[in-house]
Amino acid sequence: LNVTTAITVATSNIGLSGVRISPQFLHDGTDFIIGKPLIVKHKGKNATMDKIRENANMTYSLINKSIVSFSKMQEIPIQYPVPCFCNVAKRIGIPKKLAMAALEDYKMEVENKLLSNALELYIALTEVLSYAKYEKMSDHEIDDLKETVGRALSINFSDYDIPEIEWHMKKDKGYVFHAA
Template sequence: MNETRIYADAFETTFANPKEMLDFLAERAKAATWIRKPTRSLRLVPISQEAEHMEASSTADWEEILKDTEKNTQLALKVRGETYPVRDCAIKTILDRAGISGAGLRKLEKSNYARVVNYCLKVAKGDALIKIADGKVSAVHGGDSHDYSILDMRAVFETTMQYLDTNFKGSTYMEGSGAFDHSIVSAMWELGGNQELLDTYRTALADHGMTDKVIAPAVRLTTSDVAASGANLYPMLLCDSGNRTISLGSPIKLAHTGGADLVQFMNNLRMLCSRYQDAVADMTKLMDIEIRNPLNCLKLVMKRIGVRKKLINEVAEMFESQNGTDPCTAHDLYFAINEACFFAACEGMQGHGIISLEEQVTRALALNWKEYDVSGAIKW
């Protein structure tokens, strides 16, 4: 693990074991400061105009922090006499506080960009809760009592580990699955000692004459304190093909709003068993849906859930090479669609991007697959 450039917007790391992850998150909490100010008092400025007037931070990497900001957002946030470089993961929250959005903003020069945002900040209501970490502003949340609730990330992971140890005997942390970037933290556990979660699924596979490719149930936890994710639990299947995973529907989510706390998160942990039962039922239904035009159906379903065309083509080519074009089931296609995450990872996508793609893939479970089972040439 390399922490020498932790101030950098592009910093990311993985953890070989849970202790390493918990120790790292404890250090990140110590390195963070939370301040609350009226939103209308905030001002966004080009860092090139402010760098020489900014008081050097106590960190030894101050000059490098400024260089990294110039390479990325090129912006700083003025907070009543103090000015802080802005990290890229903070931009969305700043725009949310300003009540502004749109692709056109990105086309503006930084001075004009800042001016437009500041017009909106001046009339914004309420307080802002600002996270400053490793020398930069990482987030600007709503700061009123009903707005953003801080959930200590280390406590969320520790609570999860304790719950799994007690209620899912034989659960094991998947080495290297723990990952951190400034947007999100995630980790996975294999629930290998709880194969009964998949009894119904395996029975259905046998009844349909399908090969059982599943090793064990698994769960992924993701959380964030910069509004990239709630404290979310994702039921997964771990497969025998290079430790590939299959997403089992929507996660159990806890948003950082309305006084969210660890008690509510513990209640979500208690829902894991029932969520597996529901997810297995949804997967089983796919086995009864015959698809006569698999390549067309695969491409149209992936387009419908928002997967980009390059990934669609890669998944379709792989499916055709392995299975041909004979009729199959929606279950076969759903397994294939999950390979989009593998191809995206091979292209360099990591962290938040992969998790967002997995959520896209699960949307396919709610579709009417027959609607996309069309013959002939398709327009897509």
């Protein structure tokens, strides 16, 4: 997997009202969250530059932890890649239209393989971010989608690796897939 590590720092005076520091990977021009962001609220006694620096320094350990976690994901076999992709996408709340577009790419990737793994599936899920840009979603919507995709890091992929697709697939849209 060819990735670059990155840290995103975002501030907001509305909604979050704080500084959010997010560890991320960059892969094929798309950045995706690899762990929970660290947040320092703008108000209260913890709202100091020292606290922000402390959180920034903590992202290094989060990135290292994520690298180890990603290595372990490579060891989790996925026997039913297409149903698992759909089931995970539904579980974490990826919009169906984006998931189906990314699924087509994933199907081509796993077409001639006997097995996939959880890391390949997660990387395939991140492709929804590229399709979101293509659909001209706002930056805010894409940031929300990054967090949605990031939820997949906290689930047990094996629980969703079943031959059945839990997501209702519309036959008239061509979205009927069958496990091998």
